Amino acid sequence: MLxxxxxxxxxxxxxxxxxSFGSTTALNGVNLKISLGESLAIMGPxxxxxxxxxxxxxxxxxxxxxxxxxxxxxxxxxxxxxxxxKARTKLRRQSFGFVFQAGLLIPELTAEENVAMALMxxxxxxxxxxxxxxxxLAALGLAGMEQRRIGQLxxxxxxxxxxxxAQVTGAMVVFADEPxxxxxxxTGAEVLDVLLACTVGAGKSxxxxxxxxxxxxxxxxxxxxxxxNLISDxxxxxxxxxxxxx
Amino acid sequence: MNLLHLAWLLSRPSKARLAPQIxxxxxxxxxxxxxxxxxxxxxxxxxxxxxxxxxYLPLAxxxxxxxxxxxxxxxxxxxxxxARANDRALSSLRLLGGTGxxxxxxxxxxxxxxxxxGALVGLVLYLACAPLAxxxxxxxxxxxxxxxxxxxxxAVAVFAVVLLSAISAAxxxxxLVISPLAVATRRTVPxxxxxxxxxxxxxxxxxxxxxxxxxxxxxxxxxxxxxxxGGFGLGLLALNLVGTYLVSKVGQSKLKKAQTPQQLLAARMxxxxxxxxxxxxxxxAMASFVAVVGGSGAAMMQQSATDEINHSWYDxxxxxxxxxxxxxxxxxxxxxxxxxxxxxxxxxxDRAELYSGLHRLGMPYSTxxxxxxxxxxxxxxxxxxxxxxxxxxxxLPLAGMAVIISPLTxxxxxxxxxxGLALVRVSILVADPQKLLATGE
Numbered sequence: 001m002l003x004x005x006x007x008x009x010x011x012x013x014x015x016x017x018x019x020s021f022g023s024t025t026a027l028n029g030v031n032l033k034i035s036l037g038e039s040l041a042i043m044g045p046x047x048x049x050x051x052x053x054x055x056x057x058x059x060x061x062x063x064x065x066x067x068x069x070x071x072x073x074x075x076x077x078x079x080x081x082x083x084x085x086k087a088r089t090k091l092r093r094q095s096f097g098f099v100f101q102a103g104l105l106i107p108e109l110t111a112e113e114n115v116a117m118a119l120m121x122x123x124x125x126x127x128x129x130x131x132x133x134x135x136x137l138a139a140l141g142l143a144g145m146e147q148r149r150i151g152q153l154x155x156x157x158x159x160x161x162x163x164x165x166a167q168v169t170g171a172m173v174v175f176a177d178e179p180x181x182x183x184x185x186x187t188g189a190e191v192l193d194v195l196l197a198c199t200v201g202a203g204k205s206x207x208x209x210x211x212x213x214x215x216x217x218x219x220x221x222x223x224x225x226x227x228x229n230l231i232s233d234x235x236x237x238x239x240x241x242x243x244x245x246x
Numbered sequence: 247m248n249l250l251h252l253a254w255l256l257s258r259p260s261k262a263r264l265a266p267q268i269x270x271x272x273x274x275x276x277x278x279x280x281x282x283x284x285x286x287x288x289x290x291x292x293x294x295x296x297x298x299x300x301x302y303l304p305l306a307x308x309x310x311x312x313x314x315x316x317x318x319x320x321x322x323x324x325x326x327x328x329a330r331a332n333d334r335a336l337s338s339l340r341l342l343g344g345t346g347x348x349x350x351x352x353x354x355x356x357x358x359x360x361x362x363x364g365a366l367v368g369l370v371l372y373l374a375c376a377p378l379a380x381x382x383x384x385x386x387x388x389x390x391x392x393x394x395x396x397x398x399x400x401a402v403a404v405f406a407v408v409l410l411s412a413i414s415a416a417x418x419x420x421x422l423v424i425s426p427l428a429v430a431t432r433r434t435v436p437x438x439x440x441x442x443x444x445x446x447x448x449x450x451x452x453x454x455x456x457x458x459x460x461x462x463x464x465x466x467x468x469x470x471x472x473x474x475x476g477g478f479g480l481g482l483l484a485l486n487l488v489g490t491y492l493v494s495k496v497g498q499s500k501l502k503k504a505q506t507p508q509q510l511l512a513a514r515m516x517x518x519x520x521x522x523x524x525x526x527x528x529x530x531a532m533a534s535f536v537a538v539v540g541g542s543g544a545a546m547m548q549q550s551a552t553d554e555i556n557h558s559w560y561d562x563x564x565x566x567x568x569x570x571x572x573x574x575x576x577x578x579x580x581x582x583x584x585x586x587x588x589x590x591x592x593x594x595x596d597r598a599e600l601y602s603g604l605h606r607l608g609m610p611y612s613t614x615x616x617x618x619x620x621x622x623x624x625x626x627x628x629x630x631x632x633x634x635x636x637x638x639x640x641x642l643p644l645a646g647m648a649v650i651i652s653p654l655t656x657x658x659x660x661x662x663x664x665x666g667l668a669l670v671r672v673s674i675l676v677a678d679p680q681k682l683l684a685t686g687e
Binding site: 090108121 | 506
């Protein structure tokens, strides 16, 4: 069993996650606990199972076996494995935030509407949603750009809009898949600063897949995967290998 | 590796491309079946006697010509869908050094091959449907065996479908950018001007005045017919001109009032490119126009018909015109549904990554579907009602209020509008992202 390096209760507890695609094993009995307020980088070579693990932790795709408990403060514990697609979709939009490399912003909408959409889907009125979206965008340095269409924004600005969307619902866990992968180093560093400030800086958890060691070293903890196996788990204060304390 | 080999590699059936391929081939099969049946019906008129033949053949020719436009629209949509369904393969070919021209040729060959397969299926369907179509009465008797066309006409029709599909595929590809990295639809967002609305309203008023004073302008029956037909043609063009403007205005109004995510998304989708929104539903508008004009024409013929039977070909004209109107409407609707389904499928594939990504983020497919539905049904409703009102204004001076409000006209228009909307609604279901993307994965 892996021990967490940060002394916070785990919000996500994955036990013995297994996932195969035909004869390829993407996850081979992965155990992982993620604490509240912790930033975790998932690293590994292509095909090692990084994205599969992120998708499993976020309830996007169910693993073949294992258990995945979500235990958010003030909410009932949930076993994601027991939820159907509809319930997991609802859980994702209410409890998780996402920042992907592609941004996945709706091109027809303005920056403000893209952010507000996350709230409106959860039932917030348009007026309230737009006001909150405007506030979050301004906090992320996008004041004055609320009415711009996505195509009128730079790559870094688009990722800030995506971060604003992940943050506006108050999600306590944010998943990011190569959030700076499509950006130049300077813009990437700026976006990472914003992402960390909005998540860990606000007491939320951040789970991030990255190839970039300089991005990973900004996180509290780094886990490495190889052929679906979790081969190392290191934090700024301690590290473990193969599930055992090192 | 030559182009034909490439075309085969890209177009051979595969599980991932099954849904778009079946959809495209089915559309061509349907159009071919309709074309052959209409040609069969037109061919049967050649057996009529002199004066009747002289009246019926031009009407039949008009119906055949009317088919060419939806066929071109359909072919263009099919080519775009075909390219979208093969986007990765086409992009890979570009990456491997294939020129833009080579890729376009391959795609046109693919579209033509799909059209040929569809046309051959259409031929079989024509033979299967012919016994039913042969029961349609003209001149008081069923068409009968005259529905079966000579072989040479069948061959020409199949060749024409393939040729038109290739031409429209080439035209449709101009709207696609096939780069080594991806295939994308070239977006040009025009800003609809109020001048269009002004021109349309002005044209309708001028045409109404012209129709009101037709007797003073000319007394020649032939000239009157030419003016009326020309006036309707101009009216249709003018209405088509205002379509984009009308749709953008409705979109802006919906954007202001939007309260739910789907309403907001739908309004923005309409405003993203009002021309495309209009094009997708312009067939419904055309159907409304045909319904009002045709329905009024049939009602006028019905009112002018007397109980006295002269035993001449003219006795059957009112009923035959009604039959012709119904057949034309049916053809228009089928083409509208097929074009709409194909355009929607191409659009869904175009946005595949966004749709699946938004689902990962927690947006239910039902929200996306509601937005897609509203973004198409709002322009469809606008087109149907707008065109029905405008064409009524055009017909009123000619037919009079009694004809316009006659049960036959009103019924034809209501049925046409409802059926058109229902078909567009069904076509949206075909392009459901959840089903279409699941097939493609």
